[in-house]
Amino acid sequence: MWDKTADMIIHGEDPFNAESPPAALDRTPLTDVASFFTRNHGPIPDIAAADWRLTIDGQVDRPLELDLAALREFEEHSVVATMQCAGNRRAALAAVRAIDGEDPWGGGAISTASWAGVRLRDVLEQARPSGTATDVSFEAPDVTQIARPPQTYGSSIPLHKALTADVLLVYGMNGQALPRVHGGPVRVVVPGYIGARSVKWLQRLHVQDEPSDNYFQHTTYRLLAPEDDPSAGRPGHGISLGPFVLTCEIVHPLHGDQVSRGSTEVRGWAVAGERRSVARVDVSADGGTTWRQAVLDQAAGPWAWTMWRADIDLEPGRADVVARAWDDTGATQPEAAAPIWNPKGYMNTSWPRISLDVT
Ligand SMILES: Nc1nc2c(c(=O)[nH]1)N[C@H]1C(S)=C(S)[C@@H](COP(=O)(O)O)O[C@H]1N2
Numbered sequence: 098m099w100d101k102t103a104d105m106i107i108h109g110e111d112p113f114n115a116e117s118p119p120a121a122l123d124r125t126p127l128t129d130v131a132s133f134f135t136r137n138h139g140p141i142p143d144i145a146a147a148d149w150r151l152t153i154d155g156q157v158d159r160p161l162e163l164d165l166a167a168l169r170e171f172e173e174h175s176v177v178a179t180m181q182c183a184g185n186r187r188a189a190l191a192a193v194r195a196i197d198g199e200d201p202w203g204g205g206a207i208s209t210a211s212w213a214g215v216r217l218r219d220v221l222e223q224a225r226p227s228g229t230a231t232d233v234s235f236e237a238p239d240v241t242q243i244a245r246p247p248q249t250y251g252s253s254i255p256l257h258k259a260l261t262a263d264v265l266l267v268y269g270m271n272g273q274a275l276p277r278v279h280g281g282p283v284r285v286v287v288p289g290y291i292g293a294r295s296v297k298w299l300q301r302l303h304v305q306d307e308p309s310d311n312y313f314q315h316t317t318y319r320l321l322a323p324e325d326d327p328s329a330g331r332p333g334h335g336i337s338l339g340p341f342v343l344t345c346e347i348v349h350p351l352h353g354d355q356v357s358r359g360s361t362e363v364r365g366w367a368v369a370g371e372r373r374s375v376a377r378v379d380v381s382a383d384g385g386t387t388w389r390q391a392v393l394d395q396a397a398g399p400w401a402w403t404m405w406r407a408d409i410d411l412e413p414g415r416a417d418v419v420a421r422a423w424d425d426t427g428a429t430q431p432e433a434a435a436p437i438w439n440p441k442g443y444m445n446t447s448w449p450r451i452s453l454d455v456t
């Protein structure tokens with residue numbers, strides 16, 4: 098479906114939700130479009146490039162309406178950015194305690210592309226936000242039945258983030274036109290933020306003095322306390338998620354694999370939080386008692402993941418392999434999923450764990 102490879106891990110066909118298989122995230126600075134994960138909350142709109150329009154209004158001095166040709170008149174920029182869903186690695190949280198109503202995504206709700214488009218900042222500067230503006234809300238036409246009440250998808254980011262150089266209105270992905278499933282003709286890409294803020298099929302930018310009241314900003318994509326009831330759906334409850342935080346994953350070998358004794362290469366990716374970088378990754382073959390430092394590949398840019406690999410020595414029997422990343426401020430990941438369990442299963446930043454059967 099949607100020109101994706103047959104080995105995608107499908108969580109649902111309608112809405113279409115598909116996770117990248119581990120092999121597609123192994124030693125790949127850029128993810129192939131055909132195996133780039135996709136997350137949708139409703140039917141995928143079909144908007145012809147010629148019919149696409151973007152309205153910029155709200156607290157601006159000069160409201161604008163742009164078609165694709167007018168958008169392309171702004172200077173073109175591209176950025177390599179990793180897109181990661183807030184629900185990435187949820188399965189390990191769900192293993193601690195059940196998470197109702199959310200798909201058990203493994204570690205493949207993440208992918209990286211080179212995105213081409215124009216700066217949101219350049220478009221906003223033409224519209225001239227007024228002094229009272231604090232947020233930019235993004236509106237799309239896809240109606241989702243998941244929301245209470247059903248509504249179109251939307252979210253917002255703070256104006257100060259919107260005015261940074263790397264937030265783009267994107268029409269190209271890895272050198273091709275942005276595919277429909279990824280938001281074509283035009284989407285927002287907000288590097289460093291959870292995927293939910295990178296709104297696809299963008300139709301309207303509304304400049305305002307508060308965050309969006311859309312369900313996906315105001316009610317969900319919020320980190321609730323363990324005892325909170327997510328079905329109560331109280332607007333404004335919990336911590337609104339924006340910037341992503343440090344995490345990593347093992348993509349090779351896989352949990353349960355049989356390997357021979359001796360040296361084995363363990364590989365994976367790591368991502369740091371906004372404005373931070375991955376400084377070190379360690380791997381342990383004994384559940385975290387002794388560690389070996391991984392070799393890090395140079396990231397493709399400040400918003401791209403870091404690929405890493407480490408050789409570990411294995412004795413026959415069961416090996417509990419774990420990994421942890423450190424960022425350039427010295428912060429590292431929590432050891433276990435249980436202490437960060439939350440009712441919607443967001444932001445699992447705990448150590449990835451696999452066990453291997455060593456022969
Ligand atoms: N209009 C719209 N934009 C959206 C979504 C959506 O359902 N509708 N899903 C969001 C979420 S939660 C994520 S993680 C990313 C996924 O982008 P992708 O499908 O290109 O990987 O898109 C975001 N933008």
Ligand SMILES: [Mo]
Nearest residue numbers: 182183292293
């Ligand atoms: Mo997401």
